Amino acid sequence: MDMIKDAEQGKIDLILTKSISRFARNTTDCLEMVRRLIDVGVFIQFEKENINTGSMESELMLSILSGLAESESVSISQNIKWSVQKRFINGTFIISYPPYGYINADGKMEVVPEEAEIVRTIFKECINGKGAFLIAKELNERGIPSKRGTVWHPSTVQGVLKNEKYTGDVIFQKTYTDSNFNRHINYGEENQYLLEKHHEAIISHEDFEKAQLIMEQRGKEKGVSKKEGKYQKRYAFSGKITCGECGSRFKRRIHYSGKNEYIAWCCTKHIEHTVKCSMKFIKDEDIKVAFVTMLNKLVFSCDMLLKPFMQGLRNIDEKAYLKKITEIEDSIEKNKNQRNVLMELMSKGLLNPGLFTKQNTELLSKFARLATEKKHIFFAVSGNASKIDESQRLIRFCSRNRMALKFNDNVFEDFIDEIVVNSREEIVFKLKCGLSLKERLVE
Known part of the structure; x- marks a missing residue:
């Protein structure tokens, strides 16, 4: 490339x-x-x-x-x-790139004493209750380089803690390559091979298992899915708040004011680099109040706002879209026939090679444009139908319910797609039906 x-x-x-x-x-x-x-x-x-x-x-x-x-x-x-x-x-497979703590010496894994001591420290700190973030921070403060000679990250520490090679055993084929030469994590699609006592151990099996249990428990507490490696929806706002300044996601944190504590949501980029993003935190409770206010406005103005909005979606002429798709499909078929004719003329020696290449390239480019246009129209039609369905659900909810008095996680999940934070005073609720509604944050 x-x-x-x-x-x-x-x-x-x-x-x-x-x-x-x-x-x-x-x-x-x-x-x-x-x-x-x-x-x-x-x-x-x-x-x-x-x-x-x-x-x-x-x-x-x-x-x-x-x-x-x-x-x-x-x-x-x-x-x-x-x-x-x-x-x-x-058991003759040679590990060409051993993990931190080992080197490859004539095809065999040998322990690096200085690095092995760091590995033992990482496991000890984990078993004693420290998280990967804090362990990585302390290693960086001590000036200890990682395997690649760079700084330690929480993911790097977790990689050490999850690597069975430190027990002296090795599991082969943790990843596999598919027919298109793309690499994937092996979740059982291919056989795996365990070879015990493959090399000298740095960590005992007992300590390794303790560390796995601790990390698994932490994962459950944080709602982490082991297979996907992503946070599940432990909180209603998780993964749904976006910074209007830098586009980063907001992260849930506990803040303290004297002896009192409160939940806040903070821009991840601002946490890492305050210069790169100036967006400060917003309180969890303020967002909930703003949502209840916005929802009550919808309940109150259902006939004046939501029903005309849905009618507008229905008035979009889907027949015109379908007619356009038919025209594009006819053009694609015509394009295909033209390329077949070109190929036949070329094979019979009736067409100049340079002219064939030029015309064939033009037809292929046109085909790509037509296929892209067809895809966009399909997305527009299906997206519009989805918005109509979501609008109907919201109208049914607002018609049947009275003014809300408190925040409801399920209602939020049902109707809100995203929250964009414009400032500490204003946020935008992006609804699944396609509406975007601004709301003030009032402490």
Whole structure:
């Protein structure tokens, strides 16, 4: 990708590559990159296939050869996977990049005494009740570099605490690569292999299990999903408050005023760098009062606001959208037929190669534009239908309920999509029906 950028900046005149399989892993990527480079006047010479994109007769041959190269890559990948799995099973797989605390010495993991002591400290502090954030902070204050020679982060500390290799055991195939060469965490899609006493241990199994139990308990308390690694909805406002200044999410915190404490929501960027975002905290209770006020206004003005709004959504002419989609589909079919005719003329030698490449590229570009336009219209139609449904739900709620006296988590979850904080005095409630309503924050 760096090479492609250099080519687009005029730093490269010609690219030489051994074969198509070394340039791209699949046909789509290969053709896309070739066209992208041709547009800026940079050509590629594929030595094995003896193809030069500056003088090639058509994209047809490149497509065929790219497909063969893709099949070859898949075959090689499968062979490598088979070989690696055999080494997993017999315990001969070499860990090329050992975790912090170990080095690779002639294919074997050996303990680094100074780093091992830090690992023991991390586990000890965790078992004694310290969180990953505090442990990382103390390591940074002591000037101890991480594995990559940079600062420690809470995620780095958690990575150490969750790594079974510190017990001397190793689990192979924690991740896997799919058929499209994308890597994923292995949640049971592929076999895993446990090899006990693979190398010298730094931490006992007992201490490792204690640390896992403590982290699991903390995760439950914070509503963390182990598989997804994301916060679940423990609080109604979690993940729903956005800073109007920098776009960051707000985080829940406990503030103290003398002997009293209160819940506040703070911009994560402001917490890290007050210079980069000046947005200060807002109180949890103030947001709840503002929501109750906004909801009561909707209940009061249901006939004057919500019903006309929903009627406006219904008046959007979906028939015109559907007619446009039909026209686009006809154009896509026509485009496909034109490309087939071009291909036939080219195969019979009735069309100049340069003219074929030019016209085929133009047709492909038009096809991409039509497909994108069709997708946008589909999204517009489905999105409008969804907003009508949400508006109907809100109207039913407001018609059947009296003025609210207190905040209700379930009602908030049902109707609010997001809160945008414009200032400490004003927030915007973005409703699922598409309405955006401003409300003042009053202490």
